[in-house]
Amino acid sequence: MKGQEWYQADEVAEEYEDKRFSGGGQVIDRREKEAVLDALSPVEDRRVLEIACGTGRFTVMLADRGAEIVGMDISDAMLGEAREKARAADLMDHLEFTRGDAARLPFPDDHFDAVFAMRFFHLADTPASFLSEMCRVSRDRVFFDTFRRYSARSLYNWLLPMGSRLYSETEVERLLSGAGLRLERAAHDFRLPFGFYRELPGNVAEAIWRADTAVGRTPLGPPLASVSYWDARVL
Template identity: 75%
Template sequence: MKGQEWYQATEVAEEYDEKRFSRGGRLIDRREKQAVLDAIGPVEDKRVLEIACGTGRFTVMLAERGADITGLDISGPMLREGREKARHAGVDDHLEFMRGDAARLPFPDDHFDTVFAMRFFHLADTPAKFLTEMARVSKNQVFFDTFNRFSTRSLYNWLLPMGSRLYGASEVEDLVATAGLELADAEHDFVVPYGFYRKVPDWVAGPFRRADTAIGGSPVGDALASVSYWDARV
């Protein structure tokens, strides 16, 4: 995985949410959470695994909605932040955080109803291996996002501390098929890359997001999108 040492640093975990999801980054946070909720639907009593759960943004959100959820991450400091977030939300006894390797998931086959990963596959050096493991432990659904090769994301990719693996649509479709999955749905969004929204205040981000959404809804929107959300079935 790219940037493991950087990602597991305590100071990175402590500042992670504030740096990415404050200011204009709140728009990203809301959109990503809505994408997860739209994809996996009602979660009450559903057994869910989140891969690379980080600080628990999605893990805690789904626990609050009644999911039986496990969050797995390689970073101890990230998991500490997640546990604290769960405690503040009052759901620390309704979920489980585990430290582990997504390439060797410590669960039996078909153990979860849904397995998902957000902000993960851009770091994956062997994406087919990770997606196959996700498919193995899911009995129904696998959901994940990617950053797209032919998009504005590529313009600043080299500036990022971990870089990004960028994907074309055909590459993702091949990965899905190799993992024994069938693609059920896909959504594409964010012509303007995430990095821009994180750097600007709300009053700047709002108008740009409205324009971004309008372009995204046009005939050229999918081709220009920097982020894609992929919903697959076992």
């Protein structure tokens, strides 16, 4: 798993959200939360598992909307930050955080109504095994995002210390089929690099985000899209 040791460092966990989702990064956070809610809602009283929950930004959001949710991550430091967020929101009685390996999920078959992972598959060294495990423990829905090959992301990738695994649509469709999943819906966003947005003040990022979104709605948008969201059903 790329970056495994890096994500487990205390100082990384403590600064993770401030560096990535403050200022201009808020527009990214908002779009990703919108994508999760579009795929999983309604979540009230549904049993949900989040893989690689990190600092709990999605876990806490869904618990607040009534989900019975478990957030799992391999990093104790990230889980510590997630628990603090849940305590601050007075939601500790409505969710659970656990440390675990996504390649060997510690849950029985069909245990959850839905399983999802955000910002995970770009680090995956064996995506087929991870997706198969997500399918195994879900009785209904699996949702995840990927960074797309043949997009601006492929150029930006050269600048990243860890790089990212990039996926073509054909590869994702093959992974879904191999895991026993049927693609229900896919969304593809034309996006400038996320690192670019994080360096901008919020008001400037908002203006550029609107232009970015407008390009995504043109015929050029889907072929050049850099981020994809995959909503699949268990067969």
